[in-house]
Amino acid sequence: MQESALGAGQITVAPVAGKADLDAFIDLPYRLYANDPHWVPPLRAEVRELLTPGKNPFFEHADVQLFLARRGGAVVGRISAHIDHLALAMPVEQGMGPGTGNWGMLEAEDEAxxxxxxxxxxxxxxEKGMHRVLAPLSLSIWDEPGLLVQGHDHSPMVMMGHHDPRYQAWIESRGYEKAKSLVTYDLEIVEGFPPLIQRIVASGEKNPRIVIRKVDTRKFDAEAATILHILNDAWSDNWGFVPITDSEIAYVGKKLRPLVNEDLIMIAELDGEPVAFMMTLPDVNQVIHKIRGKLFPFGWARLLWWLRRPTEASMRVPLMGVLKKLQSSRMASQLAFMMIEAIRRVAVSKYGSVRAEIGWILDDNQGMIAIAEAINSKVNREYLIYDKHL
Incomplete structure (x- = not known):
């Protein structure tokens, strides 16, 4: 077992080996963030599944090593290091590419x-032949990318990270520089959108070529495949893009199924062809925060009750996409506004929602930024992905 030390042997860092180490890796944030009112404890079972080969299909195309830091025998930090072989095959100009590895899941008591x-x-x-680091990613670019650098004063929504504000200086002091910024936009949804957007939506609703429909959960696998096709095409030229495999979409579909409400996920069809989608999830973190990540003895019942019919739920739009052949066209923005409005109406009338969040959005994605600003949303959170040559 290889070890490294810093400061006269005060801190040792060693690979996670065995169940006890994995338990310590999973448990550490619960202690470090115990007094942070805005940290949402993840469900331990979900974290364990994320880190388990054979359960998380990320391991099918990635090498992963977890590490624990100890001082005097006590665990004081953790980190993951990983190499995504699908990412290695991507063009360098898209952010990933040959020789690029990653680390993530960093948590530490102190700077040392x-x-x-x-x-x-x-x-x-x-040692694995990498010459560049893109971090933090926990684990995949599709999981929780980036370090929170703005928005520590409010709790994250579902599937979003929350980090100690001290981490930014600690990471940057090691020579890491900004590669990309990811932002989220917050918006009030009760009153509806500006008149110009309403006119664009009304015009689209009169267009017989356009159909905005909710997904059919009775055909869950087929609908998931449709969304995956659009997503892989729409995002294929984006910075940081790594293709999602069939097994990953099945895995994510299984995990998200309890959160999926068919009237909150829209598919746009043009002349009968699915060309765009928008996925919206009720913010289950509202409940998980209250049960402190514990399903037993009563958390499970409370969570299931809320999932059955989310009430007063804030909404998050984590994913949307339009086929490349329509991107940069007026049709693309019209379809986006129509899907947003269709979901807004349902969220307000059926789920009692008053606010929503869109993101992540790359800081140079001018099309999505224009859409977010057109509906009067404001940046409320920013995450940084860093770059360093080894």
Whole structure:
């Protein structure tokens, strides 16, 4: 077992080995964020599944190593180091590419622990032949990318990260520089959108070529395949893009199925062809935050009750896409506004929603930024992905 030390042997960093180490890796954030009112404890079972080969299909195309930092025998930090072989095959100009590895899931009591962990992750990546790091990613670019640098004063929505604000300085002190910024937009949805947007939506609703429909959960697999096709096409030229495999879409579909309400996920058809989609999820973090990540003894019942019919639920739009052949056209923005409005109406009337969040959005995605600003939404959270040459 390889180890590294920093500061006269005060801190040791070693690979996770065995169940006890994995338990310690999973449990650490619950202690570090115990007094942070805005941290939402993840369900331990979900974190364990994320980190388990054979359960998370990310391991089918990635090498992953977890590390723990200890001081005097006590766990003081953790980090993951990983190489996504699908990412290695992507063009360099899209952010990933040959020789690019990643680390993520960083949590540390203090700067010395963080520095030792990052150094060990970098060493592991170099030993695997990597010459560049893009981080933090936990684990995939599709999971929780980036470090929270703006928005620590409110809780994250479903499937979003929350990090100690000290981490930014600790990471940057090791020579990491901004590669990309990811932002989320917050908007009030009760009053509806500006008159111009309403006119664009009304015009589209009169167009017989356009159909905006909700997904059919009775055909869940087929609908998931349709969304995957649009997503892989729509995002294929985006910075950081890595294709989603069939097994990953099945895995994500299984995980999201309890959160899926068919009237909150829209598919846009043009002349009978599915050309765009928008996925909206009720913010289950509202409940998970209250049960503190514990399903037992009563958390499970409370969670199931809420999932059955979310009430007063804030909404998050984590994903949307329009086929490349329509991008940069007026039709693309019209379809986006129509799907947003269709979901807004349902969210307000059926689920009692008053606010929603759109993101992540790349800071140079001018099309999505224009759409977000047109409906009077404001940036409320920012995440940074860093770059460093080894």
């Amino acid at each position: 622990s963080a520095q030792a962990l990052i150094a060990r992750a970098e060493q592991w990546l170099r």
